[in-house]
Amino acid sequence: MKKLAVISGKGGTGKTMVAGALASLAECSIAFADCDVDAANLELLLNPTVELTKPYYGLKVAEIDQDACTLCGLCEELCRFDAITFEDGRFSVNPIKCEGCAVCTLLCPSDAVVMKTRINGEIYYSKTSFGPFAHARLEPGSGTTGLLVTEVKKLIYEKAGDKELLLIDGPPGIGCPLIATVTGVDAVLIVTEPSISGLHDLKRVVTVCNKFGVDIFVVINKFDLEETVSLKIEDYCQEAGISLAGKIPFDKKVIEAIKNREPVVSQKCPSADAIKEIWIFLKKEFNLL
Amino acid sequence: MKIVVASGKGGTGKSTLSANFSYVISGNRDVVLVDCDVEEPNLHLFFEEKGKESIVTLPIPVIDENKCDFCGKCGEFCQYGAITVLKDQVMVLQNLCHSCGGCLIVCPNDAISEVPKTIGVLWDAQIDSNLRLITGVLNEGEANGIEIIKTVKRLSESSPLVIYDSSPGTACPVIETVEGADFCILVTESTPFGLHDLKLAAEVVKKIGVPSGVVINRSDGSDNETEEFCRENDLEILLKIPFDREIAAIQNRGELFSVYYPDWQKQFTDLLDHIESLCGGNR
Numbered sequence: 001m002k003k004l005a006v007i008s009g010k011g012g013t014g015k016t017m018v019a020g021a022l023a024s025l026a027e028c029s030i031a032f033a034d035c036d037v038d039a040a041n042l043e044l045l046l047n048p049t050v051e052l053t054k055p056y057y058g059l060k061v062a063e064i065d066q067d068a069c070t071l072c073g074l075c076e077e078l079c080r081f082d083a084i085t086f087e088d089g090r091f092s093v094n095p096i097k098c099e100g101c102a103v104c105t106l107l108c109p110s111d112a113v114v115m116k117t118r119i120n121g122e123i124y125y126s127k128t129s130f131g132p133f134a135h136a137r138l139e140p141g142s143g144t145t146g147l148l149v150t151e152v153k154k155l156i157y158e159k160a161g162d163k164e165l166l167l168i169d170g171p172p173g174i175g176c177p178l179i180a181t182v183t184g185v186d187a188v189l190i191v192t193e194p195s196i197s198g199l200h201d202l203k204r205v206v207t208v209c210n211k212f213g214v215d216i217f218v219v220i221n222k223f224d225l226e227e228t229v230s231l232k233i234e235d236y237c238q239e240a241g242i243s244l245a246g247k248i249p250f251d252k253k254v255i256e257a258i259k260n261r262e263p264v265v266s267q268k269c270p271s272a273d274a275i276k277e278i279w280i281f282l283k284k285e286f287n288l289l
Numbered sequence: 290m291k292i293v294v295a296s297g298k299g300g301t302g303k304s305t306l307s308a309n310f311s312y313v314i315s316g317n318r319d320v321v322l323v324d325c326d327v328e329e330p331n332l333h334l335f336f337e338e339k340g341k342e343s344i345v346t347l348p349i350p351v352i353d354e355n356k357c358d359f360c361g362k363c364g365e366f367c368q369y370g371a372i373t374v375l376k377d378q379v380m381v382l383q384n385l386c387h388s389c390g391g392c393l394i395v396c397p398n399d400a401i402s403e404v405p406k407t408i409g410v411l412w413d414a415q416i417d418s419n420l421r422l423i424t425g426v427l428n429e430g431e432a433n434g435i436e437i438i439k440t441v442k443r444l445s446e447s448s449p450l451v452i453y454d455s456s457p458g459t460a461c462p463v464i465e466t467v468e469g470a471d472f473c474i475l476v477t478e479s480t481p482f483g484l485h486d487l488k489l490a491a492e493v494v495k496k497i498g499v500p501s502g503v504v505i506n507r508s509d510g511s512d513n514e515t516e517e518f519c520r521e522n523d524l525e526i527l528l529k530i531p532f533d534r535e536i537a538a539i540q541n542r543g544e545l546f547s548v549y550y551p552d553w554q555k556q557f558t559d560l561l562d563h564i565e566s567l568c569g570g571n572r
């Protein structure tokens with residue numbers, strides 16, 4: 001199975017729109033995963049029917065047994081995440097700040113701290129009209145996004161490893177969820193936009209991807225909104241030896257399609273034509289017929 | 290007064306709003322603008338001024354193999370799988386380490402000490418007499434920028450008026466940024482994606498206990514679903530910024546649209562007044 005992650009560096013450049021459009025174009029057998037787990041949007045386009053739901057346990061969280069606690073305060077002093085607070089004469093753990101390191105269980109002289117498992121979200125395996133789909137919902141306010149990304153990928157490898165192509169909708173940024181997404185994929189398709197910040201963020205995400213030795217392709221979305229910057233991006237790609245997979249024009253039909261929750265390529269419009277070209281390009285790169 | 294600008298979905302115009310808002314209100318107030326989107330910091334691009342640079346580090350364990358007897362206790366303890374103890378070698382996987390210090394405590398042979406590892410930098414710039422910009426930057430390849438967010442927040446803590454630009458999403462970096470703020474502006478756009486992610490962001494901010502309001506960016510006038518959600522959830526719509534190709538082009542070039550459109554100056558000044566009155570007439 002070839003694995004392609006659609007990512008962006010800067011958020012909101014049209015990554016999910018492109019992923020959804022490619023999904024509906026692919027003639028080969030294909031599976032999908034939404035690894036942008038804390039703002040998962042691909043399901044809004046793929047309209048999945050959930051077949052399997054699994055709880056997602058993130059890291060454990062400390063809890064203080066108030067009867068056993070002797071109020072020595074060691075845990076508060078030594079917790080490096082400031083997760084332990086003293087209020088109304090008692091110590092308690094702020095579950096939002098706790099990173100589950102368990103240091104407090106080592107320090108507590110009266111064994112009053114226990115690590116409790118908590119459910120941090122759900123992982124789903126679904127059917128869509130385009131192919132199988134793994135996605136997730138992170139309980140808002142919990143950490144461990146990277147871990148959940150890894151779980152989503154594991155599920156789709158397990159269930160749909162026989163498909164020719166896996167298309168992943170990745171997270172923005174360059175931190176742990178992005179690193180977890182890029183680990184083990186064959187190629188990334190970076191969707192950027194012609195703005196100074198788009199270019200800045202593109203360079204940063206390319207630096208990270210290069211550390212993983214994946215193939216890198218770039219798409220400039222809404223390239224005609226500022227063609228001078230668009231040209232700068234093309235120059236940068238050329239210098240960095242990155243192939244430009246295509247350029248998509250600004251097109252009101254894109255928002256219309258998203259509002260109707262359908263892939264933009266189901267309409268006849270300039271952006272749809274551009275994305276079709278991109279798919280032809282990718283097919284060649286991946287030898288998919 | 291500490292105001293966070295956040296958004297569930299990326300690219301809704303968070304940085305554009307923070308930059309223009311801070312620029313305008315610094316006309317007659319001292320403002321510290323803090324870029325907490327350490328994975329992709331963009332505010333410095335609007336002001337072309339990075340300022341003084343300093344590094345941010347995290348303590349990482351190193352093992353003294355002369356003292357270590359390979360008992361394996363550190364590896365067993367580490368909740369993140371960051372230490373692997375082999376027959377005659379201990380491996381520390383720096384990228385998985387959360388710098389909790391636990392391995393130090395469990396080691397019976399005092400074989401572990403900590404050394405600082407650089408994970409990023411911060412830039413501290415005085416843009417003009419009333420506006421200071423502090424930027425946190427995570428190094429490429431590093432997974433966890435929380436410490437950088439903490440550092441830039443600490444630096445600005447004592448200032449009377451601070452605007453924090455958060456990263457997108459609803460995970461740990463957002464929580465770290467929103468914690469301790471007086472108010473949160475949630476920037477959204479009127480698409481199903483924007484609304485879906487706005488709901489998640491509003492939920493997180495509520496959980497943390499920070500009051501919030503909504504700014505609809507690139508509004509095309511048909512914002513009914515977003516308006517309805519806000520009404521049902523008691524979220525006030527503070528401002529709407531219409532979609533305008535010219536505004537888009539100005540910010541794509543890295544410029545501030547409020548410089549070109551002076552009528553926005555009043556809107557942003559009013560926005561600050563309004564938020565301050567919502568927070569109980571702070572000042």
Ligand code: SF4
Pocket residue numbers: 101350366367368369370371372381385386387388389390391392393
């Ligand atoms: S400091 Fe904590 S996270 Fe890092 S290796 Fe030691 S036990 Fe693991």
Ligand code: SF4
Pocket residue numbers: 352356357358359360361362363364374379395396397398399400401
């Ligand atoms: S706990 Fe100390 S002695 Fe045991 S393996 Fe780890 S470093 Fe070596």
